[in-house]
Amino acid sequence: EVLLVESGGGVVRPGGSLRLSCAAAGFRFDDHGMTWVRQVPGKGLEWVSGITWKGDRTGYEDSVKGRFTISRDNTKNTLYLQMNNLRAEDTALYFCARDGSGPHYRGYMDVWGKGSPVTVSS
Amino acid sequence: SNVLTQPPSVSVAPGQTARITCGGTNIGRNIVHWYQHKPGQAPVLVVYDTTDRPSGIPERFSGSEYANTATLTISRVEAGDEADYFCHVWDSDIDRGVFGPGTKVTVL
Numbered sequence: 001e002v003l004l005v006e007s008g009g010g011v012v013r014p015g016g017s018l019r020l021s022c023a024a025a026g027f028r029f030d031d032h033g034m035t036w037v038r039q040v041p042g043k044g045l046e047w048v049s050g051i052t053w054k055g056d057r058t059g060y061e062d063s064v065k066g067r068f069t070i071s072r073d074n075t076k077n078t079l080y081l082q083m084n085n086l087r088a089e090d091t092a093l094y095f096c097a098r099d100g101s102g103p104h105y106r107g108y109m110d111v112w113g114k115g116s117p118v119t120v121s122s
Numbered sequence: 123s124n125v126l127t128q129p130p131s132v133s134v135a136p137g138q139t140a141r142i143t144c145g146g147t148n149i150g151r152n153i154v155h156w157y158q159h160k161p162g163q164a165p166v167l168v169v170y171d172t173t174d175r176p177s178g179i180p181e182r183f184s185g186s187e188y189a190n191t192a193t194l195t196i197s198r199v200e201a202g203d204e205a206d207y208f209c210h211v212w213d214s215d216i217d218r219g220v221f222g223p224g225t226k227v228t229v230l
Contacts, residue, residue: 004164035219037165045157045165045208047219059218100170106212106219108155108170114163 002026002111004096009116016086020116022079022096030054030074033105036081038092039115048094049081050105059105063089086120093117126209126222133228134199142225144192144209152211154192156185159224160205168207169194196227204229 008020022034036048049070050059058070069082079096093115101107127145134140144154156169167176169185172192182197196203209222 037219037221044206044224045159045210045221047210047221050219061218095164097165100167100176107153108167108210109157109165110167110170110176112164112166 004098004111004113006094006096006113006116009094009118011119011121012086013122014087014120016120017082017084018086018118020081020083020094020096020118022081022113024077024079024098027098027111029072029077031103033099033103033107034070034072034079035097035099035105035109036070036079037095037097037109037112038090038118039095040089040092045095046092050099051079052105053103057104083118086118088120091118091120126211126220128207128209128222128225130223131226131228133230134196135230136199136201138199140196140199140203140227142194142196142207142209142227144194144222145190146211147190148213148215149187149190149192149211152213154185154187155210156183156192156194157208157210158203158205159208165208199227199229201229203227 003025035050051070067085071080095115097109098111100110154172157165159165168183206224
């Protein structure tokens with residue numbers, strides 16, 4: 001079965017850090033670009049960051065640039081999102097998703113995890 | 123850059139057709155993807171590359187585009203189709219993904 005499972009979310013104070021992980025199973029992880037998408041409670045989906053299959057190219061939404069870092073370990077079939085200097089507005093459910101069109105992260109997302117919740121609050 | 127617009131809600135009776143639009147100044151030169159999202163669940167891709175349907179998605183779901191508006195059409199609507207639907211494009215001007223605000227489909 002093709003699966004993505006996020007972990008690492010939690011409650012953190014403003015200015016704090018968290019690292020999300022996304023474990024992949026059931027497919028060739030290094031054939032696909034990967035993406036993080038978040039959903040603020042009661043709001044829509046927001047594209048956060050993407051990474052190519054090899055990890056040599058990444059992209060970020062403007063509000064997280066310089067604070068979040070996306071990475072991957074293809075030997076462990078795992079995607080990461082290191083989140084530093086967290087703000088209240090980063091509170092959201094964070095999904096990882098597979099790029100169904102191949103090795104980049106600019107296409108459609110055909111496999112999603114169920115999300116990992118992040119709450120930034122004092 | 124792309125700002126996508128969607129109607130906040132669409133209500134439809136079972137068996138009827140729901141049409142969800144996604145507008146934007148550059149939709150005509152973008153590939154559009156559509157996701158169904160139910161509370162507490164992972165989003166599901168229902169249409170990709172504007173008109174294609176992933177395996178396992180019923181033929182009742184179809185996508186089209188005309189005059190800078192993409193449309194997701196759900197034919198013969200069922201109670202299980204009740205969900206939020208989001209359109210998504212890659213904005214090459216700003217080099218990032220963009221989602222529409224979402225449309226809540228209610229089955230009456």
